[in-house]
Amino acid sequence: SAVISQKPSRDICQRGTSLTIQCQVDSQVTMMFWYRQQPGQSLTLIATANQGSEATYESGFVIDKFPISRPNLTFSTLTVSNMSPEDSSIYLCTILVRDYGYTFGSGTRLTVV
Amino acid sequence: GEDVEQSLFLSVREGDSSVINCTYTDSSSTYLYWYKQEPGAGLQLLTYIFSNMDMKQDQRLTVLLNKKDKHLSLRIADTQTGDSAIYFCAELRMDSSYKLIFGSGTRLLVRP
Numbered sequence: 068s069a070v071i072s073q074k075p076s077r078d079i080c081q082r083g084t085s086l087t088i089q090c091q092v093d094s095q096v097t098m099m100f101w102y103r104q105q106p107g108q109s110l111t112l113i114a115t116a117n118q119g120s121e122a123t124y125e126s127g128f129v130i131d132k133f134p135i136s137r138p139n140l141t142f143s144t145l146t147v148s149n150m151s152p153e154d155s156s157i158y159l160c161t162i163l164v165r166d167y168g169y170t171f172g173s174g175t176r177l178t179v180v
Numbered sequence: 181g182e183d184v185e186q187s188l189f190l191s192v193r194e195g196d197s198s199v200i201n202c203t204y205t206d207s208s209s210t211y212l213y214w215y216k217q218e219p220g221a222g223l224q225l226l227t228y229i230f231s232n233m234d235m236k237q238d239q240r241l242t243v244l245l246n247k248k249d250k251h252l253s254l255r256i257a258d259t260q261t262g263d264s265a266i267y268f269c270a271e272l273r274m275d276s277s278y279k280l281i282f283g284s285g286t287r288l289l290v291r292p
Contacts, residue, residue, distance in 0.1 A: 098278055109268065110223075110282040123277065159222065161280070168213055168272070169280050173222040 069094045073160050073172030080150055080179050087146045088175045090160030095140035098163040101133070104174070105156045113158075116143040150179045184271055184283035191289045198256040200286045202269035205250065209271040212245065213280070214254045218265045226254070226267075256288075264290045 070093045080086050090099065099116040114122040114135055122135035137143045147154050160172040185203045192198045204212065213228040229236045229243045229252070236243045242255040252269055266285040273279045 100280070109284045112279055112281075115277060115279075125279075163278055163280075168211060168225060168228050169270075170225065171215075171223040 069096060069162060069164055069170055071160055071162060071170060071172035073175055075175055076173060077176040078178070080177065082151050082179055084150055085146055085148045086150065086177060087144050088158055088160070090143045090145070090172055092141045092162055096162040096164070097140065099137060099143050100161045100163070100169075101135065101143075101145045102159045102161060102171075103156045104159065110159065113145070116145075147177065150177075152179045155179045184269060184281050186267075186269060186283040186286045188284065189287050189289070191291060192259050193291050194259060194261055196259055198254075198259045198263070198288055198290075200254045200256075200267050200269075200288065202252040202254075202283050203250055204252060204269070204271040204283075205281075206271055206273055207247070207250065208274050210274050211272040212243075212252050213270045213272070214241075214243065215268040215270060215282075216265045217268065217285070223268070259288075259290050261290045261292060264288055 072091045074089050101113040102110045103113050104110045112125050113128045114124040116122050116135050116137040118137045134146045155178050157174045157176050159174045161169045210231045214226045215223045216226050217223050227238050227241050229245050240257045244253045266287050268285045269283045270280050
């Protein structure tokens with residue numbers, strides 16, 4: 068199956084700043100997604116990253132807060148903007164592999180202080 | 181509703197079998213998954229089942245699917261201490277979005 072590299076793996080950020088998370092896949096994939104896992108919680112889909120068009124956001128998530136880029140079929144970024152402590156979470160990039168399912172990156176553990 | 185439901189906690193003795201249950205919501209879901217998350221680690225895909233199957237076995241893992249009741253279970257035979265983790269079930273919504281919807285996770289504790 069495809070290999071996903073996500074970086075940074077973890078970061079501690081000051082409130083009010085922004086962090087951009089990168090997701091690189093070793094093969095071309097059509098569907099790429101960003102999830103958030105808040106402490107002690109399950110995973111919630113933030114948005115679907117579409118190549119060549121704007122991302123599709125889930126209810127409760129907006130582009131101004133979580134801008135996403137998808138410049139090609141192997142790469143995407145998620146920015147967490149104007150961070151607050153409530154944004155402290157694990158952010159995960161994932162891809163859908165036909166007939167196999169979703170493969171997740173190792174995640175970015177973000178702490179906002 | 182949107183929720184995929186799981187019991188929160190399960191404790192078993194090493195060597196026993198563990199059964200983790202999940203109730204999903206969308207009868208049109210074609211794939212159902214089980215993921216494992218160890219402390220401080222990412223998500224590991226354990227197994228999945230296609231909706232036209234009732235059962236799937238993979239070494240110590242057995243997945244049972246009851247489509248009528250929208251019930252999914254994961255059985256781990258001969259549970260080991262290394263199996264202690266959080267287990268998430270997830271359903272693939274086959275609308276245009278191909279969203280993967282996760283349950284709340286079941287924390288499995290294996291006692292020596």
